[in-house]
Structures are given as structure tokens and as C-alpha cells.
Amino acid sequence: MIQYAVRNINEQEKKIIIKRLGREPNDVEWAMIDVMWSEHISYKSSRAFIKKYLRSSGRHVIVGPGQDAGVIELAKNLYVAFKIESHNHPSAVDPYGGASTGIGGIVRDILSMGAQPIALLDSLHFGDPEKRRTWFHILGVVKGISDYGNRIGVPTVGGETKFSSCYNDNPLVNVACVGVVKKIVPSVLSKVGAVLVLYGNRTGRDGIHGVSFASETLDDESIEEDRSAVQIGDPLTEKLLIEASMEMFNRDLAYALKDLGGGGITCAVSEMVGKGGIGAIIDLDKVPLREENMSPYEILISESQERMLLATDREHLRDVLSILEKYDLQWAIIGKSIPERRIIVKYKGKEIANLPVEILTDVPIQRHPIKPRKTSPDKYTVEFTPPPLEEALIKVLGSPNVSSKEWIYEQYDFEVQTRTVIKPGADAAVLKISEDIGVALTLDSCADYASIDPYEGAKGAVAEAYRNVISVGGEPLAIVDNINAGDPNNVSSYWAFHETIRGLGNAARALSLPIVGGNVSFYNESSKGAIWPTLVVCMLGRVHMDNVITPSLKSGNSCLILVGETYEELGGSEYLKVLGLHGQGKVPKVRYKEEKLNGKRVIKAITKGLVLSVHDISDGGLIIALAEMAIFGNRGIEARVKSDLRGDVFAFSESHARYVLEVPQEHIEDVLRITKGRVIGRTTNTSSFYFEVNNFSVDVPIKRLKETYARGVSLMGKDQFI
């Protein structure tokens, strides 16, 4: 008789459970309750704030938070599902396995809405690139995403890769998936007598305690021990799963569908019937197993990958099974839905668990104390002697966050499914969905700002994503978000989390963007400290194929116009970072009125066909934005500006709400009128980049910029390690 040791429930919660149940749960029941009461599944430390700050309603929202993914109406009869998830802790221990199974999980979430997965994006945060351990993370994660994503035929079309020592022991792997859906398949079942079919891979011991694992901080011991908690991915089975499921959708064979991820069978079944007001009976003997001597609780909480749970009726069963046989997928009828609101588990003919559904799905909120800290600097202006502009430009252009990530995204198949109009490397990805309409997708974060001011940093991520969607000609429609935070029991980490979610909610509301789904990853903390509070925003926009536009300079004879106001906001900037002054200065503030107004103005100029290229300004400021446009388009630039700010401050400040537009001569007047911007220079047919602000100037060959940008992180020794 095993004594099940709970990992996610504290003494107070234990008492609540026993009181609600009216008795002490047995071992199997403790195991089930334990996973459902984990942070990862119950959101007990975040639900209260999610409810308080985040809004999810909007004109285009078809399905909001609460089901397996959010769904937006892109156009008449054209729906898009999207979701974001994190797989941080598994990736810290086994980067390859953690990243690949992260992809598998998010793709299945989209699939379980009845949607065809059409794109992936990933936001990766790694530690100091001078450390060998960081490269262990980078190479494993990138290969994991590449091997899995490429094999299942879903293109990885965008994302970001950022670096900071705070992620040394806690890398972040946040993955978003987008799908196209004709008829939504619900995640919730309210029909009694439905047959529950488990299909996909066999069940083994993978990931046992995986959700618990995600609900703890990592220390040195856990790195070795916890390898068993990491799941192994099987992309071939996942691909077959996708094909089989799509065929079932096309023939309308599913009442409800859920994918199995955290919490395994227990979670999938209780969530499926929980919100439907009914219950289920599960027969563990029917579950196809991969290992010998698995105990019943192991079967119930295993997180073996590539499994789905389908609810259908007897009439459709034959068709379902013949599709599963066609694709050589394991399947089993493991139970049925019942009118009683209970989850009953049978094993070897005996009833081994019998719980009211609510005890698994209604987890009380856990409150934690908060300790705020100061976020504004003592001095607004940072005092230092600026280096020569050329030196600063080269340093920032070649810095880990700014430099080219082509060596990463080249390992992802971004063309499969022949929808990718704007490829990785631009402001956002654009996928063609129908002849005229497409979807713009971006993943953005501003952890550098959040490290100083979590509230502004969170707002900043929303604003940056907003600009990125607009910069490719898109109309921003909705958000899904991933908050990566420290230990909720740590008063400053929890305060930072609160500020992050408050900033996210306020900014999204101000920009009229519903948040249709999200994920919270706590416990990204080790004995050496917590990560910077990192909000990753995934924004989706609608694009008309006629308006699609890229940041690469198109002509050697056009005008460059700057839209938006530049302030002295060097806090968290790449510039101060390369000068060793990170932490000082005022963080860029998101000014909603300016952000909305400039966004509208730029969209107007784009839709009227008046601009050749657009690039938004973010990491590295204006001078980097110009350098990038020149590098992408392989054209020269000659820019001259006067500013009230000191020259380098103007060049490198990362103020929000700004864009650079490349405008043909004949449209300059119209664009200035529409955008209230100002001319800062022109493109040239020379091969040089000339930028002058006040008495600072730089004149470098484009070739040198290209080399610096491309070589980027290898300056930190990448070539040594691979």
C-alpha cells in the first residue's frame, strides 16, 4: 500500500480537501487531486489577478479564455484559433526534449479546437551567451523545435530570442500555435452516455510529476534527478494524430475533444466533463500501456505525449475507429460520461477512486503577500561620456538581443503549407489564409524594461507587438499572453507578477485588444535568483494581401520619414547595456494616445499605397531601425537630424509609438500630412550608411553593418560550441 506523498498541496489545502470530501482521500485520489491542485493546472496563484485585470471580450472574439484555445473571426466564415504555452522547466533540464514536447503540446491544444495547425512561433530567453551552459540550452532547444516542428509539417514562422544572465539557470521556452478552423469542436462535454476514446501513443511513465515539476523552483540536484520528469516527443505519431483528427473533424465525428498534457488522463477527463455539468467513469484496464507494472495512479497522471481524448457516440464510433486504424494509431475506449457529477475510476474490476468533479476542478485561490519596490530612477538622466557613435552602433548591432537570428530560424522549415508571405526576420510573420486575407503574427517581450519597472515593461510588450503587426500592414485583433515569473511565495517576485498582469491588462484594454487566452509560468527561480518578470505577448492581426509590407528598403531614391516623438528614455536600452550601465535611466513609457494615433496614421499611409517599407522602432532605437532597413534592402542611407536631446540619446532611445517609413518622392507631402511625421533623410544607391544627429555622426559601409549583424552572437563564441 503506497503512501502517496502530495507535492502541490500545503497543509491548509489538505484540510480543505478533507473537509469538502467528508473523508480522507485514498492514495489514488490523492494523486489525482495533487495534480489538479498544482499551480500549472489550477492557476491558484494567478486566477484572482487574471479576473481582476484581463478583459477578453471583443467584436471578433468567438471563443475566449477557458477552452483549449481562443478563437477569432478573421473574416466571414474564416476563424483562427491561437494559444501560447510555456515549457520552461523541462527545457532547463533537457532542452531538446523539453522544447520538442512543448511544440507537441501546443499543437495538440489547437488541434483539440477542431483547428488545423498552420503556424508556430517561439519566444526564447537564454542566459549569458559567454557561458557554456547557455549554449547547452540554446542548441538543445533550437534543435528540439526544429526536429519536432519540421517533422509535423507546421512552419515555425516567427518569434524572438533574447539573452540575459537572469535566465542562466532558468531559460524560457514559450511557444505559440495558430490554427484555421471551419467548425469549432468544443472542449467541454455535456452529453451523457458519450463514449470516451483515448487515441495516439501508449501511456508510459513520462512526465510523472511533470506538473509538479513546473510548480517548483530548480536547484542543482533537480537538474540530474528530474530528467525522469521530462517527456520524450514522437513527431511521427503527432503528424498521424493531426491527420486522423482532421479527417474526424471533416466528417463531424467528435462531440468534444481534449488533448492530454499536464495532468494526463485525470486532467483531460475532469476538464472535459467539469464545465459540462456531468461526470465520467474511467476504466484504467483499457488504457494501452507502454511499460510494465504501472500502478493505477501512474496511469492516471502520466504525461505521455501525443495522446488525445475524444468524446463521441456509439453511432459514430465505427467511423472514428476506422480512421484511427487507417493511420495506425493506438486507441482504446476508456470510459463514458455519466449524469452524476463524479469521476469514478475502475481498475481490475474494482472501484479505486470516486470523487466529486468539483474537488478536482474548483481549486481555491491562493493568496500571497506582496512587497513593492521602487521603479523610478533617482536621476532621470544617466551621466556618462558617450563613445563615438560608430563604436556604439557596431556594439549594439552585434549584441545578442539585436543581432540577426537567421542562424536560428534557418533551422526551422518556415515554408511548409505554402502560406508564408513574410518570412522570419521582419517585424511580424504574415500568412496567407484566403486569396485576399491573411494573418499577421508576432511574439514580443520587454524584459529589459521589466527588470527596472515591471508595469511599464509589461505595457511595453503589448505596445511593441501592436507596432509589429501594424508595420506589416496588419490590423491588430487579439492577444494571447504568457507570463513568466518567479516563485509566488517570494514577496518581490509575486509583486512583479502582479505588476506584469496589471500592465498587460491596462495596455490591452487601452489598445482595445481582447486577451483570449494565456498561460502563467511561476517558479522560474533558482538558488541564484529569479528571472526578470517576463511577459511574452502573442498578437494576431488581420492583413489584406494588398497591404502586405516589409521593412527592407526598396529603392535608392526615396525619402525616410520618422513618425512619433522621441523622449530621453534609455532605461533598459540595448545602448546602456553594451556600455555596462543597465539598470539606470527612465524606462520607455507607453503613452496610449500616441501609440494608437501613430498606429492609425501609419496604417492609413500603408493602405493608401503611399509607402514602400515600414519598420517599427524598438530594441536599439532609431539608428538600429535604420541600419536594419539598410541591411535587409541592401541599400544606402543618408540621414541628418537635429534634436533637443543629446545626439546619442536621440539615436538610441527606445521610446515607443515610433516608426520609420520609406516613402517615394511623389508621396512625401501626403505621408507627412497623414502621419505628422518628419523627414530625417533619404535612401541612396551608394553602399554606405550615413547618420548624423546634432554633432554625432557615423559613416560606415553597409557591408560592415551586414557582417556585424550576421556574425552577432558568434562574437560570443557560438562557433566554438557548434
Next chain:
Amino acid sequence: MSKYRAKIYITLKNGILDAEGETVKKALNSLGFDALNVRSGKMYVIEFNCDEDPKNVVEKMCKQLLANPVVNNYYYELEEL
């Protein structure tokens, strides 16, 4: 019918660029080792029944599936179970 276990090693022919081997060599050297040459390959452990000469069976497995004669060499160890 007898039962056997074969350990089959598939390698690249000399003269064929071993891209994976080169990559592994660089990685080893970056960790401080003094790797001079690395050739990579695949290893399969196959338990099987047969009533003919098991060497024949293993040869056929290699020739028909496991090794590509254009680029691979193979060798194996065989034991009866």
C-alpha cells in the same frame, strides 16, 4: 528455431564527409578534449528468431534496410540467446 541478439554498427565509408562526426569533434574539443578524429554511426540491437545461419539473416537485414551500400559500411556482433 533459435533466438539471437545482434549488435549492428552502421558507419560511413571512408571518403564520405561525416558532417555529424565533424560537429561532434568540434564540440568535444570545445569541452577541453583533444579529439583528433570522430566518425559517427548508428547502432541497432536486434533480437530475432531464425532457423537458418544467423549471419545470413543479419547480412540481409543490413543489405536490405539498415545500410545504404552507396555510403555505408557495417559490422556486427552476434550471440545466441
Next chain:
Amino acid sequence: MAIVIGIPVYPGTNCDFDVYKAIKLAGAIPKRIWYKDYEEIKKVDAVVIPGGFSYADYIRAGAIAARTKMTEIIKELGANGMPILGICNGFQILVESGILPGALAVNKNARFICRWVHLKVLRIDTPFTQLYAEGEIIKMPIAHMEGRYVPGEGFSDDLIVLQYSDRKGNVNDESNPNGSYKNIAGIVNREGNIMGLMPHPERASERILGGNDGLRMFKALIDYLKR
């Protein structure tokens, strides 16, 4: 008379729908055929084996798919003169099954590469390349890990149809993304009816997606079949 082009789908194939779209765009009727329904492939006018990761590239890319009944029948059809085009994993399946000579090994940099490349067209006397000009430079994306062509028994230089080049048509090391022998991107069999290439013509069938040089390959095949 409508032209029907068969697209075999193996477990793990993932470019079949893209090929389907391109064939439709080019003006023929595409037919996706699951590998278990191998009898169906006998009823088509031509076969295009799509890219992807059949059997997850286990053992070697294309190795297991090459040894299925479906591929056996395709080999027979090809031996009887049917035009067969193998794209990426399709090319890998053709060399693994001995339908085309040589082998496709791991890329020189041991990494998966997704990139648009330039190709020089060397032979325009095949059913697939007759709409190109001799020496024409075309653009198409590659996306593979095992694309380095290694010549084998039965290979000779005159079988080369496409070579990786730069924008100006220079065939050299710099323009060779994966280390293929003589920058080989595509070859044809001696009889001239079976071609394999690593780049993806179906991904270069619409201007808005990056270029439409690939569409001509399908159009050429359809023209050939209509004769």
C-alpha cells in the same frame, strides 16, 4: 482529356497538400493516395512524390518509405516510362529505392537549412524542365537536413538537371548550401522520365510567396502529358 497526377502519401509526408495546390494551379487533377491504397497509383498519368519526413527520417531519410509496396509499384510504373518527379523527401525515396543513382547524405554543416536558393537549369529536355531556357537561373526554397548528393553506381554528369548557383549563375562552393557533389540540386535518370530534386517547386508557385519559377515545372509536366 483531364490529366490526373498521383501524390503518394506516406506516414510523415507533409508537403502533399502543397503539391496538390500547385498541380491544381498548373491545370491538372491532383490525387493524394495514402500509401496503403497502392493499387490506386496505377490509375494515374504521372506521379509526384512529395517532401516531408516519411517515417520521421528513421534509419536514413526515405529509407523506410522506399521499401514499401507503394514505392515498389511506383518503381514499376517508372520503368514502364511513366513520368515520376521526386521532391526533397521524394528524391530521397527515389535514391533509396534505387530508382535514381547515388545517395543523399547529411548536409555539410550538419544542420537543417531552410533558405531560398538560385538554381541553374542544365537540361531542358526532360518532361519537367522543358519550359525553362537552357542555362536559366531560377529561384526556389530548400528545406532539408539530408540533401548532400553523393554520386553512386549508375551516375554520370550528364544526368545533372539542376545545380545550386548564385544570382548570376556562378556554380561554386559559396553557392552550394549543403556540400552536394558538383552543386547537384536535381538529377534525371538515363531514360529521362524520372527526376529528383531537393528544392521545392511547389513552394515557388505563387509570386506573393516568394516567386513562381516552380510552377513551370508542373506546367511542363502537364504539357508533356497532354501531347
